[in-house]
Amino acid sequence: KAGVTQTPRYLIKTRGQQVTLSCSPISGHRSVSWYQQTPGQGLQFLFEYFSETQRNKGNFPGRFSGRQFSNSRSEMNVSTLELGDSALYLCASSSYYSSGSGDTQYFGPGTRLTVL
Amino acid sequence: KNQVEQSPQSLIILEGKNCTLQCNYTVSPFSNLRWYKQDTGRGPVSLTIMTFSENTKSNGRYTATLDADTKQSSLHITASQLSDSASYICVVSAMNSGGYQKVTFGTGTKLQVIP
Numbered sequence: 001k002a003g004v005t006q007t008p009r010y011l012i013k014t015r016g017q018q019v020t021l022s023c024s025p026i027s028g029h030r031s032v033s034w035y036q037q038t039p040g041q042g043l044q045f046l047f048e049y050f051s052e053t054q055r056n057k058g059n060f061p062g063r064f065s066g067r068q069f070s071n072s073r074s075e076m077n078v079s080t081l082e083l084g085d086s087a088l089y090l091c092a093s094s095s096y097y098s099s100g101s102g103d104t105q106y107f108g109p110g111t112r113l114t115v116l
Numbered sequence: 117k118n119q120v121e122q123s124p125q126s127l128i129i130l131e132g133k134n135c136t137l138q139c140n141y142t143v144s145p146f147s148n149l150r151w152y153k154q155d156t157g158r159g160p161v162s163l164t165i166m167t168f169s170e171n172t173k174s175n176g177r178y179t180a181t182l183d184a185d186t187k188q189s190s191l192h193i194t195a196s197q198l199s200d201s202a203s204y205i206c207v208v209s210a211m212n213s214g215g216y217q218k219v220t221f222g223t224g225t226k227l228q229v230i231p
Binding site (some may be wrong): 104 | 150152158159160161162165205207218219220221222223224
């Protein structure tokens, strides 16, 4: 079974531009979560999608948005990029949306975004 | 405010030795606690998941414990190997009013195993 894939793996943008990152979950998984990882803040939760609906959202500005398609693939968009947006963006998939059962999340390799 | 604190921040141990990493949290209402291993430049990999009713869970040489009363968890690594060198992240989830989880990540413990 193929793992979670993310594209592109590396991206360089300049301030003010926008960027779209893509995540393909493990086959059969319907939940996709996005995270931002920086050396200073560690891993921070962005949002979670399940069945094309945003189910959960972290404390990030509206410049960060996402969507999920009917095949469970998800995209994340960041508009008006700032220098502080430079980070590793990780997506994780699971078979069901977050619940008390502690469903395992499987992470992709991440997209390394550098904003100049 | 939900917080997850991990200690130590970094650790160096000799190959073959055991070590224990700590995680203290203030997250509530508690839903589950996960330990992840993250190699440099790669995404985190799940090691264990524990819910409220579980106090020990093992995954090979990794054993996690949970004390929900004191809100503490530990990850014990037995007979360490060079490949254990990585960051170990504790993640605690709380159930929000909508029935979905809010996840809080610890800043991790960076473990280095030396020959």
